[in-house]
Amino acid sequence: MIQVEGLTKFYGEHAAIRDLAFTIGQGEVIGFLGLNGAGKSTTLKILGCVLLPTSGRVVIDGHDVVSQSHEVRQRIGYLPDVPPVYEEMTVGEYLAYVARLRDVPAKATASHVGEAEEKTGLRDVHGEVISTLSHGYRQRVGLAQALVHKPSLLILDEPTSGLDPLQIVEMRDVIRGLKGAHTVLVSSHILPEISQTCDRLLIIHKGTLLAQGSEEELSRSLGGPSIMLEVRGDRARALEVLQGFGAVEVLEGTGGVLEMKVAAAPDLRPQVARAVVGAGLELLRLDANEGQLEALFLRLTHGQEVRA
Numbered sequence: 001m002i003q004v005e006g007l008t009k010f011y012g013e014h015a016a017i018r019d020l021a022f023t024i025g026q027g028e029v030i031g032f033l034g035l036n037g038a039g040k041s042t043t044l045k046i047l048g049c050v051l052l053p054t055s056g057r058v059v060i061d062g063h064d065v066v067s068q069s070h071e072v073r074q075r076i077g078y079l080p081d082v083p084p085v086y087e088e089m090t091v092g093e094y095l096a097y098v099a100r101l102r103d104v105p106a107k108a109t110a111s112h113v114g115e116a117e118e119k120t121g122l123r124d125v126h127g128e129v130i131s132t133l134s135h136g137y138r139q140r141v142g143l144a145q146a147l148v149h150k151p152s153l154l155i156l157d158e159p160t161s162g163l164d165p166l167q168i169v170e171m172r173d174v175i176r177g178l179k180g181a182h183t184v185l186v187s188s189h190i191l192p193e194i195s196q197t198c199d200r201l202l203i204i205h206k207g208t209l210l211a212q213g214s215e216e217e218l219s220r221s222l223g224g225p226s227i228m229l230e231v232r233g234d235r236a237r238a239l240e241v242l243q244g245f246g247a248v249e250v251l252e253g254t255g256g257v258l259e260m261k262v263a264a265a266p267d268l269r270p271q272v273a274r275a276v277v278g279a280g281l282e283l284l285r286l287d288a289n290e291g292q293l294e295a296l297f298l299r300l301t302h303g304q305e306v307r308a
C-alpha cells in the first residue's frame with residue numbers, strides 16, 4: 001500500500017530526513033514515533049502531498065506522490081499537526097464543505113458527513129459552531145475532515161497533541177475504531193499513547209529510521225524483558241550474585257547506590273530479592289521491566305546518541 005524508498009528532505013543545508021525506507025501493508029495501523037524534531041511531520045507532509053521530497057520515492061497504492069499527486073490525494077486523508085478547521089462554521093457545514101472539496105458527489109455528501117461524524121463521535125455536535133467546541137472535539141473535527149471522503153489511507157500527525165488525559169483515551173479509541181476500514185499512519189512523541197493503538201512501530205530519530213517492528217519484536221531484538229534493581233553494598237559482590245540470573249548492566253553507581261539491570265524474566269524477582277538480601281546487600285528497589293515501550297524508545301534513541 002505504501003512504499004517509501006530513499007526518502008530525503010533538506011531544508012537548506014539541513015537534512016530533516018535522510019534515506020528513509022519502509023513499507024506499510026493494507027489495513028495496518030502504524031505508529032510513527034520520534035522525539036520532537038525527529039522528522040515525523042516532514043515525512044508525513046511528503047506522504048500527504050503537501051511537501052516535495054528532495055530525493056527518494058513514495059508510492060501509495062501504485063501512485064507516485066510527486067508525479068501522480070492528484071490520484072494520491074483521492075486515496076489519502078491527512079490530519080496535519082494543526083487541524084485545518086474553519087471556526088465560524090458548524091461541524092456539519094464544515095464537513096460538507098470538505099467533502100465537496102474532495103470530490104464527494106453532492107448526493108452522497110450527507111451520508112459521508114454522517115458516517116465521518118459517527119466514526120469520530122461527533123453526531124451530538126453536528127449543528128454546533130466549531131469555535132464553541134473543546135480542543136478535544138476540534139481535534140475530532142480535524143480527524144473527521146481527514147476521513148469524510150473515505151480514503152483508504154489516513155495520515156494523522158500527532159492527533160493527541162494538546163489533549164487532556166481523558167481526551168487522549170477517547171481519541172485513542174476513535175483511532176482504534178478506524179482499523180479495518182482504513183490503513184492508518186499515526187505519529188506521536190509520547191509512546192504509551194501509541195503503543196496500545198498500533199500493530200507496528202517505526203522509530204525515527206534525527207531524520208533516520210532507527211528500528212521498526214511490533215512492540216514485542218522490538219523488545220526481543222533489544223534483549224527482551226529484564227529486572228531493574230537499586231542495591232547498596234559492595235559492587236563486586238552485587239555483580240557476582242546477580243550474574244547467576246543473567247547478563248548484568250550497571251547503569252549508575254553514585255553515592256554507594258548501584259542501579260543495575262539484569263537480563264532475566266520478571267517472574268524471577270522473588271529469587272533475585274532473596275539472593276541480594278542473602279548476600280548481605282541492601283535492596284532499595286526492584287522492578288520488572290517488561291520491555292515497556294517508553295524504556296525501549298529511550299534506549300533506542302539514547303543508543304543512537306552514543307553511537308553518533
Ligand SMILES: Nc1ncnc2c1ncn2[C@@H]1O[C@H](COP(=O)(O)OP(=O)(O)OP(=O)(O)O)[C@@H](O)[C@H]1O
Nearest residue numbers: 011015016034035036037038039040041042043189
Ligand atoms: N520549514 C522548515 N524549514 C526549516 N527547517 C525545518 C522546517 N520544518 C522542519 N524543519 C526542521 O526539520 C527537522 C524535522 O522537523 P519535523 O517538524 O519534521 O520534526 P517532527 O518529528 O515532526 O517534530 P515535532 O514533533 O516537533 O513537529 C527539525 O530539525 C526542524 O527544525
